[in-house]
Amino acid sequence: MPLTKDTIATTSSDAAASHALLVKAGFVRQSSSGIFGILPMGLRTIEKIEHIIDEEMQAIGSQKLSLPLLLSSESWKKTGRWSGAQGEFFHLKDRKDTDLLLAPTHEEEITQLVGSELRSAKQLPIRLYQIGRKYRDELRPRAGLLRGREFIMKDMYSFDATVEEAYSAYDAVTAAYYAIFRRIGIPFVVAEADSGNMGGSKSHEYHLVSSVGEDTLLTCTCCGYTANEELATGHLKTSPSLLENTPVEHTHEPLGTYEATHAMEFSYAKYTGQNQNNEAVTGYTVIVTPKGRTVNLLKVQTSLGRHLQSKEKIQDGSSIELNGVHHKTILSIPEEIKKSDLHVFLDNGVMPLKYTLAQSGFENATVHAADHYRIAEAGDFCNSCHEDGKSTPLSSVKAIEVGHTFYLGTKYSAALDCGFKVPSQPEKVPAQMGCYGIGVTRLLASVAEATHDDRGIVWPTSIAPYSVCIVPTHDKNVELHKVADKIYDQLEATRFLEKDIIMDDRKAGFGSKMKDAELIGYPFIAVVGQKAISNQIVELHERVKGEKNIVTEVPLGELEKWIQQRLSV
Ligand SMILES: [Zn+2]
Structure with a gap:
């Protein structure tokens, strides 16, 4: 147990208590920036998390495999992801x-593997998963295991013949995820999510609510609507339908003088992509939002990407990048931008801009249908439960994403020839895919983050490194050690506590051992003192977050029964 007395330096941007505690309590050690060694205590906890995941994945017919960590770039070039997010990858070249x-991540690798074996729809469904290491070249690794450059993930992939079957795989995984997080015993929230560059259209995130989280969720206390801010929608007090009735003359007023929700903010960003011949395609977007609101760049990027694909200006399956956002009044947007391939996106919280745009030299712009192009904020009104003009304002919470499910469709299977033959057509039908991740090391850290108090970590019994720690009150009392050893053997012999007991036989004082046991966060501490010799009684301490331990004097003969009862609560 390499505990450390050092205070772990945390800066304001790295204020995760969990990281300091996991280092102090001997679960992990940093090797270099964003890269960690996992110590025995940490590994036991991780193995318990993995065991729960294994059981639930296998219960839905998913088989475990292990894919290589060193991947060829070939399949990544075929799906267009090699050029996409290059900065985040760890690249290397061999001597040739x-x-x-x-x-x-392993979408390309697994799709290629399944594609090489798949001939007929009769081989489907296929559900495969693995638990292993992944690598991301994070620019700013932070908060220890919460955002590292090397981390452990569970990733599962489903292959089905039809969309309906793929959706039923998605539902089965959803049920398994609920079971996993319930068994671990932590409160979690499920949010609708944007599928970002993963493709597909159905996506959910699993979060632990935490002030150190990097994600912002918007939730409605009335109907339970929860979504990541990148996808959340709400409406402003003045609803879009009211704005549509605004007289047209209104838009002739000098720009920038509209009040309150009628005021507008113009942002423009350059976009780049690739056409069929891998030549660069560039142009500009102007995004109009209510004054003071942030542009949802991801949403604009996705909409524009789809539009350009439908017009065959960029390759199918490839995406565009939006670079930089500049804020301008509409009249000061440079002429060369107005003359470029310009796309205007109107947020549905602003007025129609037809006349204004024409007057401002935007005649050639493609004006896209109004949509929710602003980031939703706390105080916007819930779209899911408005009735009779009444609606609940959304509130926002910070959260740590620990799981993610995606319906992928045929994005990868079509690009990598993973399909099956049907009698009526010569072309292969691409398989319908889904992918489903759980961040194992991130889950470890976020549970520590969610459960800690000022004495240390308070592990749920499901994943504590050991359920029971035996602490003799005196270091040098031979008779006491004999009794403690007997209790250890007695508990080890029970099925539910086998290999789940640890004896603190370090040469140290009783007080410091108790402090360490509370820091590490064992659910139960069995204190073996004089009463164990004289009265056959053990003092059992139960660790409770933010409160004093619950202390019970338990007769030796009833110890297993008593712990079992508490474990099953
Ligand atoms: Zn609602």
Whole structure:
């Protein structure tokens, strides 16, 4: 147990108590920036998390496999992801100058593998998963295991013949995820999510609510609507339908003088992509939002990407990048931008801008249908439960994402020839895919983050490194040690506590051992003192977050029964 008395330096941007505690309590050690060694205590906790995941994945017919960590770039070039998020990948070249990467994720690899075996729809469904290391070249690794550059993930992939079957796989995984997080015993929230560059259209995130989280969720206390801010929608007090009835003359007023929700903010950003011949495609977007609101760049990027694909200006399956956002009044947007391939996106919280745009030299712009192009904020009104004009304002919470499910459709299977033959057509039908992740090391850290108090970590019994720690009150009392050893053997012999007991036989004082046991966060501490010799009684301490331990004097003969009862609560 390499505990450390050092205070772990935390800066304001790295204020995760969990990281300091996991280091102090001997669960992890940093090797270099964002890269960690997992110590025995940490590994036991991780193995318990993995055991729960294994059981639930296998219960829905998913088989475990292990894919390589060193990946060829070939399949990544075929799906267009090699050029997409290059900055986040760890690239390397072998001595023949071949491009390789350290696995950031495995969609390409598994699709290629299944594609090489798949011939007929009769082989489907296929559900495969693995638990292993992944690599992302995070620019700013932070908060220890919460955002590292090397981390452990569970990733599962489903392959089905039809969309309906793929959706039923998605539902089965959803049920398994609920079971996993319930068994671990932590409160979690499920949020609708944007699928970002993963493709597909159905996506959910699993979060632990935590002030150190990097995600912002918007939730409605009335109907339970929960969504990541990148996807959340709400409406402003003045609803879009009212704005549509605004007289047209209104838009002739000098720009920038509209009041309150009628005021507008113009942002523009350059976009870049690739056409069929891999040549660069560039242009500009102007995004109009209510004054003071932030543009949802991801949403604009997705909409524009789809539009350009439908017009065959960029390759199917490839995406565009939006670079930088500049705020301007509409009249000061440079002429060269107005003359470029310009796309205007109107947020549905602003007025129609037809006349204004024409007057301002935007005649050639493509004006896209109004949509929710602003980031939703706390105080916007819930769209899911408005009735009779009444609606609940959304509130926002910070959260740590620990799981994610995606319906992928045929994005990867079509690009990597993973399909099956049907009698009526010569072309293969691509398989319908889903992918489903759980961040195992991140889950470890976020549970510590969610459960700690000022004495240390308070592990749920499901994943505590050991359920019971035996602490003799005196270091040098031979008779006491004999009794403690007997209790250890007695508890070890029970099925539910086998290999789940630890004896603190370090040469140290009783007080410091108790402090360490509370820091590490064992659910039960069995104190073996004089009463164990004279009266056959053990003092059992139960660790409770933010409160004094619950202390019970338990007769030796009833110890297993008593712990079992408490474990099953
Ligand atoms: Zn609601």
